[in-house]
Amino acid sequence: MKLLTKHTDYAIRALLVLAKKNNLFVSARAIAKEQNMPYQFLRRILQMLIKHKLVVSKEGGGGGFKLNKPPKSIPVEQIIEIFQGNVQFSECMFRKKICCNHAACVIRKQIQKIEQIVVSKFTKITIATLLRDSI
Amino acid sequence: MKLLTKHTDYAIRALLVLAKKNNLFVSARAIAKEQNMPYQFLRRILQMLIKHKLVVSKEGGGGGFKLNKPPKSIPVEQIIEIFQGNVQFSECMFRKKICCNHAACVIRKQIQKIEQIVVSKFTKITIATLLRDSI
DNA sequence: ATTTACTGATACTATAATAGTATCAGTAAA
DNA sequence: TTTACTGATACTATTATAGTATCAGTAAAT
Numbered sequence: 081m082k083l084l085t086k087h088t089d090y091a092i093r094a095l096l097v098l099a100k101k102n103n104l105f106v107s108a109r110a111i112a113k114e115q116n117m118p119y120q121f122l123r124r125i126l127q128m129l130i131k132h133k134l135v136v137s138k139e140g141g142g143g144g145f146k147l148n149k150p151p152k153s154i155p156v157e158q159i160i161e162i163f164q165g166n167v168q169f170s171e172c173m174f175r176k177k178i179c180c181n182h183a184a185c186v187i188r189k190q191i192q193k194i195e196q197i198v199v200s201k202f203t204k205i206t207i208a209t210l211l212r213d214s215i
Numbered sequence: 216m217k218l219l220t221k222h223t224d225y226a227i228r229a230l231l232v233l234a235k236k237n238n239l240f241v242s243a244r245a246i247a248k249e250q251n252m253p254y255q256f257l258r259r260i261l262q263m264l265i266k267h268k269l270v271v272s273k274e275g276g277g278g279g280f281k282l283n284k285p286p287k288s289i290p291v292e293q294i295i296e297i298f299q300g301n302v303q304f305s306e307c308m309f310r311k312k313i314c315c316n317h318a319a320c321v322i323r324k325q326i327q328k329i330e331q332i333v334v335s336k337f338t339k340i341t342i343a344t345l346l347r348d349s350i
Numbered sequence: 351a352t353t354t355a356c357t358g359a360t361a362c363t364a365t366a367a368t369a370g371t372a373t374c375a376g377t378a379a380a
Numbered sequence: 381t382t383t384a385c386t387g388a389t390a391c392t393a394t395t396a397t398a399g400t401a402t403c404a405g406t407a408a409a410t
Contacts, residue, residue, distance in 0.1 A: 081218065081299065081333065083326055086398060092322055107356065121399055127358070140407025141355040156325075164216065186349040187227055190291075191218055194336050198216065201329045214321040221369060242385065256370055262387070275378030276384040 083198070087163035090117050091125050092156060095207050096214065098135060099151040105137075105144035125163075132162050152208035157199060218333070222298035225252050226260050227291060230342050231349065233270065234286040240272075240279035260298075267297050287343035292334060 084092075093115045098106055108126055112119040126145055129135045134154060135145045147154075219227075228250045233241055243261055247254040261280055264270045269289060270280045282289075 081295070081330060083216070083329065084322075085396090089322065109356080118399060120401070123357080124360095124399095130358095137357060138407090139357045139405080142408055143356050143406080145357090160216070186345050187219075187224065189348075190340050190345070194218065194333060195216060197332060197336070198329060201332070205325050210321050210325070213324075220367090244385080253370055255372070258386080259370095259389095265387095272386060273378090274376080274386045277379055278377080278385050280386090 084160065085164055086121075087125055087128075088156075088160050090115070090122055091129060091159050091163060092207070092210070093117070094122060094125065094145075095129070095134065095147065095151075095154060095159070096210060098145060098147045099207050099211050101146070103146060105142070105146050107144035110144070128162055132158075134158075134162075147207075150208070151211055152206050154207040155203045156205045156207075156210075157202035160202060219295065220299055221256075222260055222263075223291075223295050225250070225257055226264060226294050226298060227342070227345070228252070229257060229260065229280075230264070230269065230282065230286075230289060230294070231345060233280060233282045234342050234346050236281070238281060240277070240281050242279035245279070263297055267293075269293075269297075282342075285343070286346055287341050289342040290338045291340045291342075291345075292337035295337060 094111050094117075097111050097114060108123045109119060111117070111126075112122045126135065126137070129145075130137055133148055136148045137143065137145050229246050229252075232246050232249060243258045244254060246252070246261075247257045261270065261272070264280075265272055268283055271283045272278065272280050
């Protein structure tokens with residue numbers, strides 16, 4: 081039951097680092113070192129975060145990344161969506177083909193309920209709440 | 216957020232078929248046909264269910280499988296454990312190595328809470344409750 | 351100007367998990 | 381003795397996950 085992949089996990093930790101440094105640019109190198117993450121892997125993750133407007137970057141020496149919105153506006157749910165796709169409805173789908181019992185499937189309905197709970201939990205957890213808890 | 220793999224999904228459906236047929240032996244062939252599952256794949260799943268004492272088998276012609284306990288004593292949580300391993304604590308572990316921030320990790324604590332909720336939900340859903348809902 | 355510290359973009363590889371297939375040996379009812 | 385079944389196990393295909401490597405460009409510092 082792996083709820084988070086490494087992508088998501090690293091992304092959250094990177095965003096927490098940026099949140100702590102407030103409005104300063106922090107380089108990928110510095111984040112990777114502090115959080116003990118593989119540098120090139122982290123860089124790709126940061127590129128994704130830029131594409132989804134969660135962070136902005138500054139090129140050149142002294143450049144790096146900083147948050148593009150307040151930590152309270154970045155729910156973990158959104159980060160999961162970026163790196164793991166839609167949280168709901170991935171069950172009972174198989175290779176783009178909807179499972180044969182789609183409409184009637186009891187199991188699917190139960191799973192959906194649980195997924196909805198998980199989503200609502202992850203929506204309430206934000207970079208801000210994680211930051212608060214980690215201090 | 217794939218909560219169930221095909222193994223688990225097929226296992227649940229197979230157990231539902233057996234629950235419906237009550238105390239009669241049903242062959243893997245018949246289950247596979249009714250539920251539109253790959254036959255050999257299902258057979259391996261049934262072997263696992265035997266190993267974990269959820270079903271018993273009868274060899275030879277007219278043989279097959281039947282439940283080894285009442286449907287209400289088979290929570291979905293147990294089936295998940297059999298095919299997907301322990302539901303909890305799989306997060307923040309990476310290749311048998313515990314993540315560096317193990318003790319202090321805020322994210323891990325939040326995930327654990329959510330996992331516990333998921334587990335408790337899946338414990339309440341049993342073959343009996345699914346059967347009831349499907350009629 | 352040129353070195354240095356950085357990002358942008360993208361191609362590549364390794365490993366593990368998931369899903370599915372195939373085969374042979376044995377059992378028991380018809 | 382054929383037929384319909386299970387037991388056991390080896391094999392393959394596909395996808396997801398994780399991680400690496402490289403080249404081009406930018407901008408501050410010297």
